[in-house]
Amino acid sequence: MSTHPTPPPECPAHTAGAWGGLYRLHGPEAQTDPLGLYEKLRAEHGPVAPVLVSGDLRAWLVLGHRENLEVARTPSRFARDPRGWRDMKEGRVPPDTPLGPMVTWGPVCNFTDGPVHERLRGAVVESLERFDKRGIRRYVTRFANQLVDRIAADGYADLVAAFSDQLPMLVMTQLVGAPDEHGPMLVNAARDMLQGTATALQSDRYVTTTLEQLVVERKAQPARDLASWLLEHPANLSDTEVLMHLRVVLIAAYETTANLIANTLRTVLTDPRFRASLSGGHMTLPDALEQVLWDDPPINTIIGRWATGDTLLGDQQVKAGDMLLLGLAAGNVDPQIRPDPAASVLGNRSHLAFGSGPHECPGQDVGRAIADTGIEVLLDRLPDLQLAVDAGELQWRGTLMSRHLLSLPVRFAPRPVPQAPPQPPETAGHPVQPSAPPRHALIPPQPTQAPTVAGHRRGVSWWRRLLGRR
Structure with a gap:
């Protein structure tokens, strides 16, 4: 009996050849066990596998590390412009497809190649570089402390709802220049878009409208933020180009x-060896982040590239106009480069988590700074964090692009919130006036004695000892 799911009669998977009996990347198996599905595909097809995406549209999933680099670094063969997608040109893509935000062309650097891409990306990179990195870390610390203050006295929390889902958008709304009050709503809209739900297009419109208003305001009254710097950049971006790049930066970074924050915290809380390496000083937090970027990258799959002509990739005959998906998570565990996935990759940054080539993520250093600093604050403030449920009870929501941890319930010893003296606002290119998001309603666990960390010395957390602070 075949192990493949049986598609309906009208499904393109019934066609002969390489496209017959395909796995869907939008079905239950892909959502619950994407890595298991990737290995099935690798065993059956090798480093490049034919798959079906939303609407049972055909695509190639690139599983091999070398093949991912080949696609990412060769825009002459694999273009970023979705207007070359054959299914789109031949009318097989419905106008309301959940893939819309990821495959609808716009005047933005991640949908262009060549000189146009260089002009647009250059404006983004140079504008991001104007932020003071130490300033970013200072007010990431401020936001992270605000979030910890909201849970510190409770002794329990869901770190996804109360921390990892909140901190990046609080920071990014400040960086792009959006008003503080839009932060929580942008969190919901961004998550909905990236899940590819039935309301993804509506959420996309909300994000776009919010940023349109921001561009109008910054043209009239510039500030020290990304929106203003893009508007004044020598590349002379149009208002639409500025809007589209603010959207890309905001959503992608979030x-x-x-x-990344949620995956790292989960690993710290569920892997005793990982936590011991941190607490024992054998691994720094930046090292820990890189290990997680290898083992559990924040984005599983990138949509997409489109073949500019007939070409051979990983022994598969790719036709002009075919869509390709960069399998970042699959490439990171390619047996050709990681025969033993359990082996340490300390000091090795050749993972695919941020892509590669001319479209490599331009904001990865900002993302690392937010994750590194935010996690440091959390573990320093709450050094006795312990998972409040069995690790096997944790659940994820899977999408074509990523796997998002739904909750991370923890317990810790309740502690009073320190009353800090008033301080002038920190800056990372512009004045910071943060407003914390609404407090999440949390269901407390059954009363229990607060757990302690082995080797914990009263008054000095293991995290402070790791960082050399007393």
């Missing part, structure tokens, strides 16, 4: 950083 999704990757929220998942």
Whole structure:
């Protein structure tokens, strides 16, 4: 009996050849166990596998590390412009497809190649570089402390709802220049878009409208933020180009950083060896982040590239106009480069978590700074964090692009919130006037004695000892 799911009769998976009996990347198996599905595909097809995406549209999933680099670094063969997608040109893509935000062309650097891409990306990179990195870390610390203050006295929390889902958008709204009050609503809209739900297009319109208003305001009254710097950049971006790049930066940075924070905290709380390496000083927090970027990257799959002509990739014959998906998570565990996935990759940054080539993520250093600093604050303030449920009870919401941890319930010893003296606002290019998000309603666990961390010395957390602070 075949192990493949049986598609309906009208499904393109019934066609002969390489496209017959395909796995869907939008079905239950892909959502619950994407890595298991990737290995099935690798065993059956090798480093490049034919798959079906939303609407049972055909695509190639690139599973091999080398093949991912080949696609990402060769825009002459694999373009970023979705207007070359054959299914789109031949009318097979419905106008309300959940893939819309990821495959609808716009005047933005991640949908262009060549000189146009260089002009647009250059404006984004140079504008991001104007932020003071130490200033970013200072007010990430401020936001992170605000979030910890809201849970410190309770002794329990869901770190996804109360921390990892909140911190990146609080920071990014400040960086782009959006009003503080839009932060929580942008969190919901961004998550909905990236899940590819039935309301993804509506959420996309909300984000776009919010940023349109911001561009109008910054043209009239510039400030020291990303919106203003893009408007005044020598590349002379149009208002539409500025809007589209603010959207890309906001959404991409939010999704990757929220998942990176959640995945790292989950690993610390569920892997005793990982936590011991941190607490024992054998691994720094930046090292820990890189390990997680290898093992549990914040983005599983990137949509997409489109073949500019017939070409051979990983022994598969790719046709002009075919869509390709960069399998970042699959490439990171390619047996050709990681025969033993359990082996340490300390000091090795050749993972695919941020892509590669001319479209490599331009904001990865900002994301690392948010995750690194935010996690440091959390673990320093609450050094006795312990998972409040069995690790096997944790659940994820899977999408074509990523796997998002739904909750991370923890317990810790309740502690009073320190009353800090008033201080002038920190800056990272512009005045920071943060407003904390609404407090999440949390269901307390059954009363229990607060757990302690082995080797914990009263008054000095293991995290402070790791960082050399007393």
